Amino acid sequence: MVSSEIDSIIEQYGEKDSAILAILQDIQSKEKYLPKEVLEYVSQKMHIPLPNIFRIATFYNALSIKPRGRYKIDVCLGTACHVRGGNKIMEKFERDLGVSVGETTKDKRFTLESVRCVGCCSLGPVAVVDGKVFGRLAQDKVPALLKEFK
Amino acid sequence: MEIRTKTDLEKMREKGLKSLYPGTTKISVGMATCGLSTGAGKVYEAIQQEVEKAKLPIRLSQTGCIGFCQREPVIDILEPGKPRVFYQGVTPERSVELVHAWLENRVVQDLLLCKMESEDWVTEGIVKDYSIRHIPGGVDGTPHYHQIPFYSKQLKIALRNCGFINPDRIEEYIARGGYFSLYKALFEMKPEEIIEEVKRSGLRGRGGAGFYTGNKWESCRKSKSDRKFVLCNADEGDPGAYMDRSVLEGDPHSVIEGMIIGAFAIGANEGFIYVRDEYPLAIKKLRIALREAEEVGLLGENILGSGFSFRVNLFRGGGAFVCGESTALMASIEGKVGEPRAKHIHTTESGLWDLPSNLNNVETWSNVPVILSRGADWYSRIGTERSKGTKVFSIVGKVNNTGLVEVPMGITLREIVYDVGGGIPDGKKFKAVQTGGPSGGCIPESLIDLPVDFDRLTEVGSMMGSGGMIVMDESTCMVDLAKYFMGFLKSESCGKCTSCREGTKRMHEILTEITEGRGKLEHLDLLEELGWVTAEASLCQLGGTAPNPVLSTIRYFREEYEEHILKKRCPAKVCRALLRYRILSNVCTSCGRCAKVCPAEAITGKKRTKKEKGEPFKIDTEKCIKCGMCFEACKFEAIEVQ
Numbered sequence: 001m002v003s004s005e006i007d008s009i010i011e012q013y014g015e016k017d018s019a020i021l022a023i024l025q026d027i028q029s030k031e032k033y034l035p036k037e038v039l040e041y042v043s044q045k046m047h048i049p050l051p052n053i054f055r056i057a058t059f060y061n062a063l064s065i066k067p068r069g070r071y072k073i074d075v076c077l078g079t080a081c082h083v084r085g086g087n088k089i090m091e092k093f094e095r096d097l098g099v100s101v102g103e104t105t106k107d108k109r110f111t112l113e114s115v116r117c118v119g120c121c122s123l124g125p126v127a128v129v130d131g132k133v134f135g136r137l138a139q140d141k142v143p144a145l146l147k148e149f150k
Numbered sequence: 151m152e153i154r155t156k157t158d159l160e161k162m163r164e165k166g167l168k169s170l171y172p173g174t175t176k177i178s179v180g181m182a183t184c185g186l187s188t189g190a191g192k193v194y195e196a197i198q199q200e201v202e203k204a205k206l207p208i209r210l211s212q213t214g215c216i217g218f219c220q221r222e223p224v225i226d227i228l229e230p231g232k233p234r235v236f237y238q239g240v241t242p243e244r245s246v247e248l249v250h251a252w253l254e255n256r257v258v259q260d261l262l263l264c265k266m267e268s269e270d271w272v273t274e275g276i277v278k279d280y281s282i283r284h285i286p287g288g289v290d291g292t293p294h295y296h297q298i299p300f301y302s303k304q305l306k307i308a309l310r311n312c313g314f315i316n317p318d319r320i321e322e323y324i325a326r327g328g329y330f331s332l333y334k335a336l337f338e339m340k341p342e343e344i345i346e347e348v349k350r351s352g353l354r355g356r357g358g359a360g361f362y363t364g365n366k367w368e369s370c371r372k373s374k375s376d377r378k379f380v381l382c383n384a385d386e387g388d389p390g391a392y393m394d395r396s397v398l399e400g401d402p403h404s405v406i407e408g409m410i411i412g413a414f415a416i417g418a419n420e421g422f423i424y425v426r427d428e429y430p431l432a433i434k435k436l437r438i439a440l441r442e443a444e445e446v447g448l449l450g451e452n453i454l455g456s457g458f459s460f461r462v463n464l465f466r467g468g469g470a471f472v473c474g475e476s477t478a479l480m481a482s483i484e485g486k487v488g489e490p491r492a493k494h495i496h497t498t499e500s501g502l503w504d505l506p507s508n509l510n511n512v513e514t515w516s517n518v519p520v521i522l523s524r525g526a527d528w529y530s531r532i533g534t535e536r537s538k539g540t541k542v543f544s545i546v547g548k549v550n551n552t553g554l555v556e557v558p559m560g561i562t563l564r565e566i567v568y569d570v571g572g573g574i575p576d577g578k579k580f581k582a583v584q585t586g587g588p589s590g591g592c593i594p595e596s597l598i599d600l601p602v603d604f605d606r607l608t609e610v611g612s613m614m615g616s617g618g619m620i621v622m623d624e625s626t627c628m629v630d631l632a633k634y635f636m637g638f639l640k641s642e643s644c645g646k647c648t649s650c651r652e653g654t655k656r657m658h659e660i661l662t663e664i665t666e667g668r669g670k671l672e673h674l675d676l677l678e679e680l681g682w683v684t685a686e687a688s689l690c691q692l693g694g695t696a697p698n699p700v701l702s703t704i705r706y707f708r709e710e711y712e713e714h715i716l717k718k719r720c721p722a723k724v725c726r727a728l729l730r731y732r733i734l735s736n737v738c739t740s741c742g743r744c745a746k747v748c749p750a751e752a753i754t755g756k757k758r759t760k761k762e763k764g765e766p767f768k769i770d771t772e773k774c775i776k777c778g779m780c781f782e783a784c785k786f787e788a789i790e791v792q
Contacts, residue, residue, distance in 0.1 A: 018485035021468050025427070059487040059644075060468025062427045078389035079584070079620050080546035082634050088778055095749050095777075116471070116638065118428060119392030120187045121546035122219040122553060131430075133187035139779050140747065 001031050001038055010045060017048060020056055024063055033064045069104045069111040071149045074128040078117030081124035089125045090114065092139040096146060109149070153446045154455055156333055159324065162446070166325025170315065175208045175229040175252065180222060180313060182215035182399040183392075183431050184553075189241065190223035196242035197225075200249060208249065214400015216313025218300055219553035221263060224313075227252050231283040235292070238263040256287035264295045272310035273327030273523050299551075299569050305532065306556045307540050308356075308393075308516040312400030317435050320442040323403040329448060331519035335411045336456040339522075344415040345371060348518065350526035352538030357383055357474075357511030358589065358615045359691070360537075360604040366508060370416045370498035373506035378418035380409050381502070381509040383479060384425040384432070387471035388587030389638065391618030393542040394512035396554055398425070398432035401516070402439035406462065408515030410453065411522065413460045416508050421462040424479050427469045436464055471642035475690045476501075476509045478644065489644045490690035511616070513542055533559035537603040542617050545571050548578065549621040557602070564598045567621055578623040582706070586615025588635045589695035591702025592628065611702040613695070627724035628707040629714050633661035635699040643692060650693025653684030657700060666727040669715035674704060723791050726776045730792045733767050733780075737788035740764030744780035744789065753780060 009026045013019035023042065028034055034057050043050040057063045075090045090101060093112055097105050104111040120126050123135025127145070134145055153159050179185070179194045194212065201208050216224055221238035225245065228234045235257055237248055244261060251258050269278040295301055306312075315322040323329070335344055349364025370378065382405055386394040397405065409421050425433050440462055443449040451459045465483050472478050473488035480502045482488040501507025517539060521529050530538045537559040543566065546552050550572030557566065563583055567573065574580050582592040591612035593600060600606055604614050622631070640654040657680050660673050681697025688694050704711060713719050720728040733744070733753075742757035744767055752774045755767030769780070781789045 016485075018483065020485045021482065022466060025466065025468070055487055056468075056485075060470050062467075062469035079587070079618070079634070080390045080552075082389075083547050083620060083622065083626055083631075085778075091777060092779075115428060116387070117389040117392065118187075119183050119395045120219075121390055121392065121544065122184065122222075123187060124546070126187070133183075135187055139777070139782055 001027065001035075003041060005030070006038065006041055007045070010042070015046065017046065020046070020048065020053070021060065024053075024057060028063060032068045033066060036065070039065075067104065067108070069108050071109060071130045072111045072113060074113050074115040074118070075101075076116070076118055076120075076124065076126040076128070077114045078121065078124075080117075080121035081126055084124040086125045088139060089127065089137050089142070092142045093127070096142055110146075151446065153329075153448060156454075159329060159333060159454075162321050162324045164325075166319070166321035166323070169319055170322050170325050171228070171230070172209045173230060175227065176211060177208055177249070178211045178213040178226050178228070178316070180214065180216055180224040181212040182312075182396060183429075184215055184219040185222045185224065186431070188222040192242045193223050193225065193240050193245045196245050197249060200246045206249065206253065211316050212318075213315060214312040214317050215396045215554065217304075217309065217396075217554040217556075218263070218551070220551055221553075224263065231281060232286060233282055233289055234266040234269075234280060235286075235289060236263040236265070236295070237261045252286070257289055257292070259288050262288075262292050264298050264301075265289055265292045266295045269314065270306075270310075271326050272307055273331070273520055275524055275528075299572060300553070300555070303561060303565060303570055304556050305540050305558050307520050308397055308404070308513045308542050309554065309556045310401070310520070311404065312396055315401065317400055317402055318438050318442075320403060320439070320446065320448075323401070327523060328403055328519070329407055331522040332407050332410055332448070333454060334522055335414055336454055336458060341371065341415045341417065344411065344522070347526045348415075348521060351521045351529040352526075352533070352536075353514065353517055353521060353529070354537065354604060355511055356513035356517070356541065356617070358586070358613070360614060363510060363514055366498060366510070367412060367416055369496065370418075370506050370508040373499045375506050377420070377505050378416060379502045379505060379507040380413045380416060380418045380421045381479070381507055382409060382421070382423040382515055383474060383476070383509055383511050384423055384429075385467050385474040385479060386426055386429075386512070386616060387474045387642075388589075388616045388618045390546050390620050391544050391587060391616045393544055393554055393617045395429050395432050397512050397516050397542075398429070399435050402436050403443065404516040404519060405512055406439060406443055406449070408518035409462065410449070410460050411518050412508065412510070412515065414458050416506075418506075418508070419459050419461070421460065422465050422483055422502070423462060424465045424467060424473070424483065427467045433464065433466060440464065470644075471638075472644045472690070472692055475692060478690070479509065480507065487644070489646045490692075492689055513617075534601065534603045536605055541602065541614065543619045544617060545619050545621065547621040548574055548623040548626065550575050559603055560601045562599050562601050563593060566602070566619065567598070571621060574621070574623050578625065581622045581624055581626055582628065584612075584620040584622065584631070584699070585618070586613040586695075586698070587618045588638050589613060589691060589698055590615045591698045592622075592631070592706060594706040596706075611698065611705055613698070625722050625724070627665075627720055627722035628703040628710050629661065629665055629720075630722075630724045632700045632703045633658065633665055636661055636696070639692060639696045647688045647690075647693055649684050649687035650689075650696065653680055653688075653693065654696050656680055657684070657697070661700070664711065664714050665720070665725040667714070667718040669711075671712070671715055673715070674708070674711060677701075677704065729776055730771060731769050731774055731776060731778075731780065732790045732792060733769055734788050734790055735766035735768075737786055738766040739786050739788070740766060741786075742767065743783045743785070747779045747783045749777060749779065750775045
């Protein structure tokens, strides 16, 4: 990411310290994660100590300091989906992708994450991939779902 | 068009009425997250294309969630002089069929949900009659909206506009009485009178704690400062709860109006709405609504010429459940990590940036305009002695009618589960209902006649919480459920307090031991002791209520825990380590499907062919990982789970 892009994001928020979460979220939506060099740049530019920035980046689940795949799979593990077998679906994804939850596939295609309740409980079990909601999932529907995302 | 006077507001109302009830047929498609996730977007496009292609005299609009999420996508058709009809489970292909049927003056019966002959404008207490002159073919015999069990016991106040207005059109909100309460507050009432009215209404916070709203406002008003804040907690984090999301997506102005009124009463000129990161559509709808309100002058300087100024900022959460706690939320807005602090000094005295701050939940704010327009007397007649008004619940889980319902406080759990919820599917038996999310507890069958009320729920070891209601049947394991909630709390604990950080971790470990067959009876006493310490010593209510799911399940389902511990059995057949998958050799047809899908290659047998009969398949229990794929694949019910 070019430094001028980061500058304009920071300026958008009036360079306020309190906007650090929003700034990091905007950077992440472009970069897909928060590279160390980018965090170092933000730290210098905003005069916030780097450990403090790392603290924010590791506290909030929405932020990631690890590279992410092209597509993020969020398997819902909310109560309603859990009661309908959500963790079986998660394990199927783990088996088929060869990763554990929180990890990215070697070909950098998918990152598998869990989310707690996207609000589509009557459709449970649910997974959200790249913003698209897949409801009424069963283990045997997972392979076809993965094929949709190249 | 700017709204500077009451006349301007009336003019905007006229504009809204024309938009809500155009002189021609109007079709509204439910486009909240629940609708969109079932394909409402494609339904909208299909209708739009057809209308354009065939040049049909139809106005197409979008609306929020009408609550019956199980039946989405839902659309409604409204034409002057005819009953309003609602269709359910609409697909893009069939939507075109529905449109043409309507133009031929008939309905398509198999997709009909209900009809309406009038509408309730709750804010003003007016019934808008549709003046039916003609009934299309097939509508007779369709149940009325108020007759359907799902809706018949509901009373919508917070959800009054959801599903009935286009949330992107401020004029439609105004047409149904919106922002007139604000006018009344600014010009016909003094701040102290507004606070008194909210106190008299008996409104209690809808986010979970149930603190008396009027008292909170009063305490914030009394705090002396040039700068104060009003905040909206839209960080709805309880898994299974999405009431606030629906209000934000379907009627964001109800929250904004509530906040402006509250700010005026308290003496604040700045506000924040803290929305969960996982709600992108709610964030989008709020941005549109805030911009609209600013453009017409209902937010900003000198609102309606009153001299009162108020601005609202939108703050997007970072995916942390603990930020739903008031002090953690404020720390997050300040640019820090979301760690709560001790509340020896309340946030109404010293909150955001150490200034007086009043935080209320989305649903609480949404009730405020109606309390002002209908009056505290009217509001306090609804509900019970100490729990006034209505509550929005999300009914999910093992129940026929899942969705969002708003019911008067005091309704019994039985009525909610069986009348509104339609009972348990597949003829299974009700086991318990979980209320209050990870901070709440389970309520068993023996207490199902309990009236829903803040205090009654707390008495039995649960709590109202934000309104998530998970219905469970005999196939839900209570030990697994307790483990699930503890796992959630463990990962969401901010880590500040040792008791919560370590307590949730250890309780989760113990519960895992029990579900994996290594439990001991002493573990139950240990859980109770750990639970007590965690609750007592933790600074905020995440740790403070963490033991509730465990303690309430031990209280009401102790035999289930004992069966896991003493007999190494899971009666509900959920805890994987305690299960055995077995193929019934006398039922097996040797089709081989199970072996094909088994990821552990644990199934062997001789497949049946055209020439040979084949032999029953067998599962090698040593290799079996108990994923259940064979069970799901078998079409002959030949696989048994023990």
